[in-house]
Amino acid sequence: LTSRLPNVGTTIFTVMSALAAEHKAVNLGQGFPDFACDSKLVDAVTSAMQAGHNQYPPMTGVPALRQAVSAKIAGLHTKTYQPDSEITITAGATQAIITAILAIVHPGDEVIVLEPCYDSYVPNIELAGGVVVRVPLTPGTFRPDFVKISAAITSKTRAILINTPHNPSATVWSRSEMLALQDLLAPTNILLISDEVYEHMVFDGQPHESASRFSGLAARAFVVSSFGKTFHVTGWKVGTVAAPAALTAEFRKVHQFNVFTVNTPVQHALAAYLGDPAPYVNLPAFYSAKRDLFRAGLASTRFKLLPSQGSYFQCVDISEVSDLNEADFCQWLTREVGVAAIPLSAFYGNGFDQRVVRFCFAKKDETLELALERLKKL
Numbered sequence: 001l002t003s004r005l006p007n008v009g010t011t012i013f014t015v016m017s018a019l020a021a022e023h024k025a026v027n028l029g030q031g032f033p034d035f036a037c038d039s040k041l042v043d044a045v046t047s048a049m050q051a052g053h054n055q056y057p058p059m060t061g062v063p064a065l066r067q068a069v070s071a072k073i074a075g076l077h078t079k080t081y082q083p084d085s086e087i088t089i090t091a092g093a094t095q096a097i098i099t100a101i102l103a104i105v106h107p108g109d110e111v112i113v114l115e116p117c118y119d120s121y122v123p124n125i126e127l128a129g130g131v132v133v134r135v136p137l138t139p140g141t142f143r144p145d146f147v148k149i150s151a152a153i154t155s156k157t158r159a160i161l162i163n164t165p166h167n168p169s170a171t172v173w174s175r176s177e178m179l180a181l182q183d184l185l186a187p188t189n190i191l192l193i194s195d196e197v198y199e200h201m202v203f204d205g206q207p208h209e210s211a212s213r214f215s216g217l218a219a220r221a222f223v224v225s226s227f228g229k230t231f232h233v234t235g236w237k238v239g240t241v242a243a244p245a246a247l248t249a250e251f252r253k254v255h256q257f258n259v260f261t262v263n264t265p266v267q268h269a270l271a272a273y274l275g276d277p278a279p280y281v282n283l284p285a286f287y288s289a290k291r292d293l294f295r296a297g298l299a300s301t302r303f304k305l306l307p308s309q310g311s312y313f314q315c316v317d318i319s320e321v322s323d324l325n326e327a328d329f330c331q332w333l334t335r336e337v338g339v340a341a342i343p344l345s346a347f348y349g350n351g352f353d354q355r356v357v358r359f360c361f362a363k364k365d366e367t368l369e370l371a372l373e374r375l376k377k378l
């Protein structure tokens with residue numbers, strides 16, 4: 001069998017979680033919370049099931065949920081997406097992103113990704129027959145370099161993927177960076193896939209600069225989010241795509257044949273739960289407290305802390321702690337120290353090693369404290 005993805009193995013998140021389980025390590029690798037979601041949300045799913053919402057929903061998503069998502073975006077970003085023609089409910093952001101790519105990328109089209117990037121983007125583009133064009137984020141700071149992005153644009157560039165807040169670096173794009181992207185794309189027909197799954201985890205009073213806030217970006221963008229991140233339910237796999245009607249129509253042509261619909265009771269529950277903004281409005285305070293606890297614990301170690309402006313990740317430079325490369329260090333840390341982390345090299349096509357690893361702090365305080373106790377021995 002000739003592989004469609006000859007360079008792809010099992011994702012690093014699956015590999016590291018399995019290793020963490022095998023060695024009973026504290027799993028700060030794969031990004032997911034180890035605490036319960038709001039019991040009201042669980043009750044809402046039960047109620048939806050008891051109310052008989054157990055058959056296929058509309059292909060595009062339960063209307064009440066599309067309306068609630070539209071209202072939420074309008075409230076936050078003053079951009080109104082039509083629930084019927086511009087919002088689609090997906091099986092998490094993962095399915096949203098691959099569906100958008102399959103919908104717009106023709107064989108031979110170039111798609112720009114900014115490295116390091118989430119590990120599904122490149123295989124998604126390859127499956128669509130697209131040509132991956134990798135542009136590095138600025139080494140050290142992970143900020144977008146518009147000179148390099150501009151230089152990567154050709155007549156074949158079909159789309160660019162961005163991600164803010166950023167996994168793995170925890171940087172958050174500023175307004176001026178979004179404006180620079182808008183200016184760069186203005187004279188082109190390049191489409192934008194804006195992965196905003198960590199939209200509600202932005203710290204220190206900074207806003208989340210969604211692509212939907214910028215008319216020149218919104219007009220060409222698939223804006224992707226995930227309830228898994230926002231409501232601490234990564235296993236529910238429900239996300240959203242907001243895009244102009246013409247793009248949404250193409251998106252839905254693929255969506256109807258790669259997933260068709262997303263589970264019904266959870267959509268009803270999310271629609272009801274979105275009525276109260278407090279759970280997502282409170283997320284920056286909730287997660288920045290965890291970030292601060294984790295950073296304070298690491299301050300006395302030889303790990304060098306990188307900034308964490310958003311997301312639920314904290315990157316650290318390991319060069320004072322170990323001579324191992326990132327991947328070997330993460331293996332060693334999991335097996336010998338009992339804490340799992342993710343090497344940043346997993347987010348680069350060429351395995352670039354800069355001696356930086358990523359910890360996830362979406363954990364109970366006691367979990368973070370146990371991990372810190374172990375890390376402080378290094």
Ligand code: PMP
Nearest residue numbers: 092093094118167197226228239
């Ligand atoms: N994009 C990024 C940047 C992510 O970190 C994740 C979650 N790991 C996803 C997409 C996928 O989200 P979901 O779990 O909703 O499919």
Ligand code: GLN
Nearest residue numbers: 011013014029030031167
């Ligand atoms: N997005 C999560 C992370 O970056 C993991 C999701 C996955 O396991 N695919 O850790």
